[in-house]
Amino acid sequence: MATIKVKQIKSRIGAPIDQKSTLQALGLRKISQVVEVEDTPSMRGMIRKVHHLVEVVK
Template sequence: MTKIRVTQVKSKIRRPQNQKRTLDALGLRKMNQVVEHEATPSIIGMVNTVKHLVSVEEIK
């Protein structure tokens, strides 16, 4: 399975509670923090929920 690198590029201040919780579930707590996850359907769905707050790269 492929891996993805998710970087938080915008703040979660003044965002709905579900988006804040999604960022926390992804492991993103601070600006410019980077986490790596397996590209499972549940992770992809979480990334799509906050796609305007994060940047995503595929890792080979």
């Protein structure tokens, strides 16, 4: 299955608890950390929820 690389670009400090939980579910803990996740509709929704804290890396 296809994968997406996601990079955290901003801090989770000050973000609502549900967005912090979403970052944790994506596997992101630190700024500039890159994780590779499967390209599924649920993962796309999670990325969309925290789009201001992460970016999709090619």
